[in-house]
Amino acid sequence: MQHSNVKLSEEKVFKDPVHRYAHVRDKIIWDLIGTKEFQRLRRIKQLGTTYLTFHGAEHSRFNHSLGVYEIVRRIVDDVFKGRPEWNENERLLSLCAALLHDLGHGPFSHSFEKVYHTDHEFFTRQIILGDTEVNAVLQRVGPDFPQKVADVVGKTYEDKLVVSLISSQIDADRMDYLQRDAYFTGVSYGHFDMERILRVMRPLEDQVVFKFTGMHAVEDYIMSRYQMYWQVYFHPVTRSAEVILTKILQRAKALYENSYTFKYEPTHFISLFEEKVTLEDYLKLDEAVILYYFQMWEDEEDYILSDLCNRFMNRNLLKYVEFDPAKEYKLLGTLDELFRKAEIDPDYYLAVDSSSDLPYDFYRPGEEEERLPIHLLMPNGELRELSRESTIVQAISGKRRTDHKLYYPEDFLLDQSKHGKTKQQILSILKKHG
Template sequence: MAKPLGQLHEEKVFKDPVHRYIHVRDELIWKLIGTREFQRLRRVRQLGTTYLTFHGAEHSRFSHSLGVYEITRRIMDIFHGRDQWDDSERLLVLSAALLHDVGHGPFSHSFEKVFGVDHEEFSRDIITGDTEVNSILRLMGDDFPHKVADVIAKTYPNKLVVSLISSQIDADRMDYLLRDAYFTGVSYGNFDIERILRVMRPTEDGVVIKSSGMHAVEDYIMSRYQMYWQVYFHPVTRSAEVILSRILHRAKELYEDGYVFRESLTHFESLFKGNISLEDYIRLDEGVMQHYFLLWQDERDEILSDLCRRFMNRKLFKYVDMVSISDIHELYKLFEEAGLNPKYYLIMDSSSDLPYDFYRPGEKEERLPINLLKPNGEIRELSRESDVVEAISGKRRTDHKLYFPSELIEAMDDENVKQKIKNILYK
């Protein structure tokens, strides 16, 4: 077995707008950053279609992954020498922090829904498969890649290690809130990360927060709440996602029907067949996707062509709050009567978020709570101490919208059908 990697002769730094500097001292981390699989993340946006709403949101999963690593590295420095923390797991945690998003595909969530792929599975496949990432990780031991994959999958036996990467107050969430707020130009996602890091403490069951830092955590929880509803679930962004998903659905449907595309589908064929290999997946990024969208603007199929033009030129669908189910059925009939395919031009979309929850054993998507450490050593769940957090705990908020091309409705020849559609949509 090769000699495990050690410290770099000289610290490497990345200038970062959120954390000022990202420090790399370990040879392992430096080599992982240089792999083709990690460098690919430069070509995958952190916020998918959000750049069509907030024009500054062009940042990548590469920069976010470095940020998660940096926050985790700082936590490791705080935990060093404390009871309940084993420094021998330091590189394991740092590797998992760096690689937690390495399997994200282009326009991540829309892409996953259409093709039934899971970025977490691909993250684990990249870590344990025949990749540059795996070859670097194995320098730390043959079982090291599987340990990293287990941390990301939340199956690693050390709960403290897992909680640093995946919990209700982890390095991942802290970075994306701050980073996404910075690049979208909003103030909602800002919170006092310095204070939170200073009051974090390791325990056998996960990270706890000293009770003196409760108000900083309240601010963090509310920042997350605001970011989801003001940025992540913005209805204009969702309109772009709706069109993107319909482009992919249409292209897949045409392929399955034997439609002959003007250009070869080199990067999409295995996806459409449902047997995409790891290598094919790694070759996909947002530049590749947009290349096809540009080409598909000139396809003979009018629906695919129109949807691609809309996406590439930001001619998005309008939206209204969801109407009744009976009205939806009526709209479907009216759209068909007017020659508009409702499958592609009348789209229902829902967004839902649970900003904070306490532990509910046995329920789907169990959430480990944020625990406070009292001066007397007692551990108390956050919502039991905070009136602010208690007010939103366990309360899921959902928003339903109906998306449609308003200009195509206005252009309808049949005035009677047009008016019926508008009466339902705008009543």
């Protein structure tokens, strides 16, 4: 018997607040969940610093990965099963790729990637292909199986239908995180009728399409995603915490490069500072480790590192005003100068943060971030691109919305025991933008 067909003697289930249960019958999936690399995802939050805005957002990448697996399992075992366009031999590959698609995420991954030039997709492939427990489990299916899983995650696998299950404008990844993030943040925006979407989903040779009769459920999903980005993912308070987090990482790196003597040797950070991170180093990083250092660094002699860590750990965040960098770049120069005059380092305490989202796009060949559109299957068998049939989706198609905020430490400026006049000047400039 092939390893790929080995089933557990009885089905295992994980109780899930979003999908009720995640069902596991395949021994390979059960064994992958038990690997140390997959268990590490329990220690990495799905939404990074969002828990400082929505206190329920404590869920992990582990939760989400199981959820994506469960949606793909339902698609391949219930929706696609027996359809001629679906190759049943791709079933296990689809399940493994769904489960492992986020394996390489680091702690607070987006801030980390920005400062230390790491890439979670690169590390996902490294874990799948490297000397790991995950690789050893995948090898049991066949010597080329880890590479196939890595190719699906990297979007280069030859069967585009398999890739589209976890990477397209309407995929299992997004369907899980919208509902899961809505559930844990307590907002109502991220909910949509997934049951209906699964019912109208059809496999074609190279992509998933949706029956025309299910168009309204797809519209609901697109609007749901749009609202979640602006109400949750780009929330200005969460971004304030991200700014502080990024500045801590930058400050620690700058101090190391200037031969600063840390009270607490930043052992786990050294390979990051030197940008020589091995897979072994990377897998030792999780949010518990990072928060331990932040707590230790609150007692560092370097005032900036100590203050920033204190702000992050105790949620004393930066305030913000609306700001348009294209029109107001001169103002930034003025503020930079005034901050220096007031002895507040603008490199760490004055920051512009921009968020941008394209909720839905039609096909624009050759453009950056080329997106395959969502297609509707018409009653006559013809395929029609979603925004041509839906006036709601047409209204937001191809429209990128961007939002800029300027972050600053209001408490420093209100303390006017020193440089009071300059600080007053800064506050009056910022007030005009408030």
